[in-house]
Amino acid sequence: MTKMPDLLFSLGRLVALLAAIYLLLAVGAHFLSLGLMFPRPPVTYQLGADYLQLTAPDGAKIAARHWTNPQAKYTVLYLHGNYEQLGGLGEYIPSFVTAGYAVFAIDYRGYGRSEGSPNEANLCADTQLAYDYLRTKLGVPADRIIIFGYSLGSGPAVELALHQPVAGLVLQGVYVSVYRTLTRIPLFPWDKFVNLSKVPQLRCPIMVIHGTADGTVPFWHGVKIYEAITSRKTSLFVAGGPHTGLANFTGPHYWEELRKFTDSL
Secondary structure (H helix, E strand, C coil): CCCHHHHHHHHHHHHHHHHHHHHHHHHHHHHHHHHHCCCCCCCCCCCCCCEEEEECCCCCEEEEEEECCCCCCCEEEEECCCCCCHHHHCCCHHHHHHCCCEEEEECCCCCCCCCCCCCHHHHHHHHHHHHHHHHHHCCCCHHHEEEEEEHHHHHHHHHHHHHCCCCEEEEECCCCCCHHHCCCCCCCCCCCCCHHHHHHHCCCCEEEEEECCCCCCCHHHHHHHHHHCCCCEEEEEECCCCCCCHHHHHCHHHHHHHHHHHHCC
């Protein structure tokens, strides 16, 4: 018969082993995430007349582009997703202009022609820099700025809306947090862009857009975020909609619902 002290010792060793394995996995997830979070596509544009550079407080040059629209009531501060850069945005941002908006967008550090390296803090700092440029250099009032965070961009979008006044916030392909796009339940510490804990604190009107067949950020993320919002909110949940190309998939209804939201601000 196994003695109780021996059994407790064996259980203790097992617990210690499991704890060590968990710690190794947590540390591995942390460092692996830094490499996987920010995949960047090839750069497809050159800095020229269509682009400008913002200077961050640390001296880094951040590439930006302004799609003007003299008839627009609102300027959309567009925060793009992963594997995107300003050159590619030129293919579909004009649809926002056609729909009646002006648009201002940046490439985060390490993306496109922006200097530096991307991480959570830098993306938030770059977004703040873009907001400040809109307010002080372009003279856009806070109540005429709509933050649009797509996919990765939903993280810095939520963070900016926590600290700065805006007319509204649109979150498309939004995630609960970065780690939980891979693990439905929170397994590891040091998670990134934990949107779920932040959105209940937001006070601006919010629109959540998500496709039910999103294979990159599963649909339940959008539902969770929507349920957690305590300010005025609306949603566009697209049956069968994908992660990429959701506006084209949805068609005119996408722009009609976006217009309803912005008209209500």
